Amino acid sequence: MKLALSSIALAVAGVCSPVMAAQLQGQVTDLQGAPIAGALVSIDGGTSTSTNPQGQYQLTVADNSHIHLHISNADFKHVDRDLQITTGAMTQDISLTKTAMENIVVTASPLARSALESTTPISVLTEDQLKLNIEPTLGDTLEKLPGVQASHFGAGASRPIIRGMGGPRVQVLENGLSVGDASTVSADHAVTAEAASAQQIEILRGPGTLLYGNGAIGGVVNVVDKRYHESPVDELSGQFGTRYDTASNGRTFNGDIDGGNGQFNWHVDGTHRITDDVDIPGNAIANLPETHGKLANSNQKLDDYAAGVGYTRDTGFVSVSGARTESNYGIPGRGEADAPDITIDLKKTAWQLHSGLLDPFAGFSKLRFDAGYTDYQHAEEEDGVAGTTFFNKQSEARLSLNNRPWGEWQGTMGLHAVHRDFAVEGEEALTPDSKTDTLAAFIVQERKVGDFRFELGGRLEHYRLAPDSMTLDTLNGEQNYQAEDLVDNDLTVSAGMVWDFDPAYNLGLSLTRAQRSATAEELYSYGPHDATQSFELGSQFSVENGQIITNSGNNDKEVANNIDLTLRKLEGAWTGSLSMAYNRVNNFYYEKNTGLIASDIVNGDAEGDLPVYQYTQGDAELYSLEAQASIPFNDTWSLDMFSDYTRGKLVDGGNLPLISPMRIGSTLNFDQQQWHAEVGAIGYAKQTDTAENETETAGYALVNAAVTYRLYTSAGDMLFYVKGTNLLDQDARPHTSLLKDYAPLMGRNFMLGVTYNF
Numbered sequence: 001m002k003l004a005l006s007s008i009a010l011a012v013a014g015v016c017s018p019v020m021a022a023q024l025q026g027q028v029t030d031l032q033g034a035p036i037a038g039a040l041v042s043i044d045g046g047t048s049t050s051t052n053p054q055g056q057y058q059l060t061v062a063d064n065s066h067i068h069l070h071i072s073n074a075d076f077k078h079v080d081r082d083l084q085i086t087t088g089a090m091t092q093d094i095s096l097t098k099t100a101m102e103n104i105v106v107t108a109s110p111l112a113r114s115a116l117e118s119t120t121p122i123s124v125l126t127e128d129q130l131k132l133n134i135e136p137t138l139g140d141t142l143e144k145l146p147g148v149q150a151s152h153f154g155a156g157a158s159r160p161i162i163r164g165m166g167g168p169r170v171q172v173l174e175n176g177l178s179v180g181d182a183s184t185v186s187a188d189h190a191v192t193a194e195a196a197s198a199q200q201i202e203i204l205r206g207p208g209t210l211l212y213g214n215g216a217i218g219g220v221v222n223v224v225d226k227r228y229h230e231s232p233v234d235e236l237s238g239q240f241g242t243r244y245d246t247a248s249n250g251r252t253f254n255g256d257i258d259g260g261n262g263q264f265n266w267h268v269d270g271t272h273r274i275t276d277d278v279d280i281p282g283n284a285i286a287n288l289p290e291t292h293g294k295l296a297n298s299n300q301k302l303d304d305y306a307a308g309v310g311y312t313r314d315t316g317f318v319s320v321s322g323a324r325t326e327s328n329y330g331i332p333g334r335g336e337a338d339a340p341d342i343t344i345d346l347k348k349t350a351w352q353l354h355s356g357l358l359d360p361f362a363g364f365s366k367l368r369f370d371a372g373y374t375d376y377q378h379a380e381e382e383d384g385v386a387g388t389t390f391f392n393k394q395s396e397a398r399l400s401l402n403n404r405p406w407g408e409w410q411g412t413m414g415l416h417a418v419h420r421d422f423a424v425e426g427e428e429a430l431t432p433d434s435k436t437d438t439l440a441a442f443i444v445q446e447r448k449v450g451d452f453r454f455e456l457g458g459r460l461e462h463y464r465l466a467p468d469s470m471t472l473d474t475l476n477g478e479q480n481y482q483a484e485d486l487v488d489n490d491l492t493v494s495a496g497m498v499w500d501f502d503p504a505y506n507l508g509l510s511l512t513r514a515q516r517s518a519t520a521e522e523l524y525s526y527g528p529h530d531a532t533q534s535f536e537l538g539s540q541f542s543v544e545n546g547q548i549i550t551n552s553g554n555n556d557k558e559v560a561n562n563i564d565l566t567l568r569k570l571e572g573a574w575t576g577s578l579s580m581a582y583n584r585v586n587n588f589y590y591e592k593n594t595g596l597i598a599s600d601i602v603n604g605d606a607e608g609d610l611p612v613y614q615y616t617q618g619d620a621e622l623y624s625l626e627a628q629a630s631i632p633f634n635d636t637w638s639l640d641m642f643s644d645y646t647r648g649k650l651v652d653g654g655n656l657p658l659i660s661p662m663r664i665g666s667t668l669n670f671d672q673q674q675w676h677a678e679v680g681a682i683g684y685a686k687q688t689d690t691a692e693n694e695t696e697t698a699g700y701a702l703v704n705a706a707v708t709y710r711l712y713t714s715a716g717d718m719l720f721y722v723k724g725t726n727l728l729d730q731d732a733r734p735h736t737s738l739l740k741d742y743a744p745l746m747g748r749n750f751m752l753g754v755t756y757n758f
Helices: 002-016 127-133 138-142 520-524
Strands: 021-030 040-043 048-050 056-062 065-073 076-085 089-091 094-096 122-126 148-150 160-162 170-174 198-205 219-225 237-245 250-260 264-275 279-283 292-294 300-313 316-331 342-361 364-382 385-406 409-426 434-449 452-467 470-474 477-481 486-502 505-516 526-529 534-537 541-544 547-550 558-569 575-597 611-632 637-650 663-672 675-684 700-713 716-725 749-757
Touching: 021 065, 021 076, 040 056, 048 056, 065 094, 065 385, 076 094, 122 127, 127 198, 127 716, 138 148, 138 160, 138 198, 138 219, 160 170, 160 198, 160 219, 409 452, 434 520, 452 520, 470 526, 470 547, 520 611, 534 575, 541 611
Parallel strands: 021 089, 021 094, 170 219, 534 611
Antiparallel strands: 021 056, 040 048, 040 065, 065 076, 122 198, 148 160, 198 219, 237 250, 237 749, 250 264, 264 300, 279 292, 300 316, 316 342, 342 364, 364 385, 385 409, 409 434, 434 452, 452 486, 470 477, 486 505, 505 558, 526 534, 541 547, 558 575, 575 611, 611 637, 637 663, 663 675, 675 700, 700 716, 716 749
16 A cells, blocks of 8 residues: 555656656658657657547657657558757657558557557557447447357346456456456356447457556456546547447437646546347247247336546556446246346446656666555346345556666566455355455567567466355255365466568567466355256355265366467558467366256255256366458458357367357448448358257358448537347357357347537
8 A cells, every 4th residue: 555655646746747858859750751640659668649630749758868769650550760869859750661550559558559469369440430430338339349259148247258268267357447347257247347438449469467466367458448547638529429220129328528728637437228128030039939029128228427637747647437337137037937137237336546757867768656545346136125235345556667778678567456345145156255465567668679569578476365154955854065275376477579570561479378366256156046047056066965075175277378469461462460379277277067057056946946066176278260362353342251160179088168160251331522431241160069968059140231421510519320130030049158048139220320520
């Protein structure tokens, strides 16, 4: 806490204090000399700015310093310059080369690199792309990106799955800080990051995400919004939008406004969404005609709103924001006539602090402190009556320091601490109350040598999980169980390289070894869970002849060894990328269908027929392949294509559950002035590589189309859009969904919307 307060004081003091500085200025143009507006001009580890409509920029830098200047724009290849700054003013003009691949700067990247400079594959959904792709859940919004699937747990809960890994292995962040909800605990728990308020969403695949936690061995999803600013805001801007979905009678309204006077700035945003039960093709449950045409209990209501204030100077920034999320959504049932309707009533309040100080002291270019606090709870209700309530209070702080070159190496280092207080009350208290604390030190450094850029990183994390006692219901009556605290030291190390071996190509290679300690739900789950229609057991328990046996101490950490290779084609008749990854995970935790039912191991008729799922450990191998390409035929027509495949299996034999089959998709695009139109399809193969007691899933194809028109006015611009999804009204049941046998995806749907930007 003393460290946090000192960091805040340093940041605020730095914002208000003058420093000795020089001026770096210039113009950014294309190869024909036309100015490029909105190009990001940044100093590695330090300050940044954007070019004005004339392509001009100006930066304040330290006197007598050596800097690495980085220039990028979404439509152009990045450029690097090594400069020796003296005093006074220095001019540096830059020319950029056009590329058909978007080159978005990724804020979650440790060194703020673009997607084309990363050692591992990165996808970015921009604000414009989100307007057409936003769905009621984060998983559904992202699941058409290569290597990304979704858990599809009804209308209100769907979490991203990256290369076959989900749950706690995929960190979901808001502005680089954890969302602090309970979505990692169970598939029916919603992710509380709202895509409608996002400026961009970043998806980082693989375990090399050293700033955010050793547990993120699957990757990171970072939702970036406008709730804080690092650079001055000196005008009023914002947007308002509304949308209607025919298949759910869904109504969505959202908006945000930013303002400032060049130093002080403020922000407000909000989203309101309400839907009815969704239309589906055929029966939700085979041989039950009463489930035809509608997916019962698939409605949702959501309100999400936030506000923030900040202060910026040439020397730094500080910002505070608060957000409130309230959501109520249904969980589709198994079609039993006397079963209650299960709904989730969720509430979350979150606070974030972001601050930074440029040139804090000799040898370092930036000091940054980010902190967040989340107070989360949700009640699982049966016919409107709360039976079980989950609570999560989480505090997080990260202090990072960007160093100037040490020899030829420069990057960032810091400390990261998280405290989580998790509790469950009620008749379905599946896990004991627990406290989790992590304290980590991390470092990421890079060096450029000719056409090569090398990256090295490491993170050492101290992990402590302290569970309370719990009562177990067994065939022999109740028994008390008290687990020992789990204390681990987890180490993650990574090495990467990007080779620009040709002006039109680059090659990225990443090697990572990551350790992850088990969570409370993986170790201690015990009891019926109506929302998932299962009886859940943690790895600390086993069943022998109908008796529950405790396995205290059987909690080996996961160890993931990952290699990732990415080839990118940046220009020419077509552009695209090919990524291949292999991940060997020792002691991999997965939830196994045991083939038992609850009455085999516990007393009680209410949960007697629930299948028993147990967290189990085994050595696993995951292979991933992702390919995407864009082919422009002319200035009007283009074709986008992608395919991905993940194979997950156990080393000793058998397959991992909930692994998506191969997908192949393509989209034909038409662009002319303010008009855009597209039509495409994604085919999902049949999944036959199933785990023990897991059923196969039939293949299906989803056909989509959209038309947009942008109207420009002196007061702003308006975007009108119509989009149709699942136009062939296919019965689609994703293999990644625990509800696939009784909750298919939405049927044919038409989305009509308009947004106004000013």
